[in-house]
Amino acid sequence: MSVSCFHVGLSWIPILLAMTLSSTLLISYILAVYKGSVEPDFPLISATGAVPPESCIFSQGLNVSAFLSLLCCYIWYGIASQQTRYMGTKQPRYLLNWCRATGIIASLGLSIVGNFQQKSVEVVHDIGAVMAFVGCIIYIFIMVHLCRRYLGYHSYYWVPRLCLGIACLISAVAFLPDDYD
Numbered sequence: 810m811s812v813s814c815f816h817v818g819l820s821w822i823p824i825l826l827a828m829t830l831s832s833t834l835l836i837s838y839i840l841a842v843y844k845g846s847v848e849p850d851f852p853l854i855s856a857t858g859a860v861p862p863e864s865c866i867f868s869q870g871l872n873v874s875a876f877l878s879l880l881c882c883y884i885w886y887g888i889a890s891q892q893t894r895y896m897g898t899k900q901p902r903y904l905l906n907w908c909r910a911t912g913i914i915a916s917l918g919l920s921i922v923g924n925f926q927q928k929s930v931e932v933v934h935d936i937g938a939v940m941a942f943v944g945c946i947i948y949i950f951i952m953v954h955l956c957r958r959y960l961g962y963h964s965y966y967w968v969p970r971l972c973l974g975i976a977c978l979i980s981a982v983a984f985l986p987d988d989y990d
Contacts, residue, residue: 819884826877833870837863855927855934864926871923875916882912885952892960901959908951915944942977949974 834854840863841847847856858867886909893900918940925933953970 822877822884823881826874826881829870829877830874833867833874837867837870840866853927855922855938858923859926859928868923868926871919875920875923878919879913879916882909882916882948886912889955889960896959901955904951904955904959908948908955911944911948911951915941915948918942918944946974946977949977 834857838847838852838857841852841857841860842849844860844863846860846863858864858871886905889905889908893905918937921937922934922941925937927934949970953974956970
C-alpha cells in the first residue's frame, strides 16, 4: 500500500464528519421537539430519532457519519503505517491493527445505532451504542499512545487527544448509572 501523498488534502474529512454528526443530531432534535415527540429539556439522543421523519434523517446522518469515521480510521492507519514503516521489528503493527479494528467496531456501532431505533429494537440499538462508545474510547487511547510513543509527536500534540479520551471515559462512566435505573 503506497500512501506517500495519501494525507495531502484529506484534512477536510474529519471536519465533514464533525459537521455531519452535529447537524444530524441537531436537525433530528429540532424536528422531534417541533413535532412533540420529545420534551425540549435534554432528551436522549436516540429518543430524538425514534419516529419518522426524524428517524429517517437520524438513520441517514449516522450512516454517513459511520462511513466518514471509517474513512478517517483508514486514512489515519495508512499515514501511521507509512510513518513507522522503517522501524523494522519495532514497528507497532499490533497497535496499528488494534487501532484500526477498534475504529471499525466504533463505525459499525454508529451505523447500528442509526439503523435500529431504540423504540423498535432496543437490545440491538444498545449493543450498537456500546460498540460505538467503547470502540471510540479505546481508539482514542490507542491513538494517543501511538502518537506519543511511536510517531515522533513528543511535544504536546498528543495532550488534546488524551483530554478528549479522558472526557469520553468520564462521560461513559457518568452514563452507566443512568442506564441501570
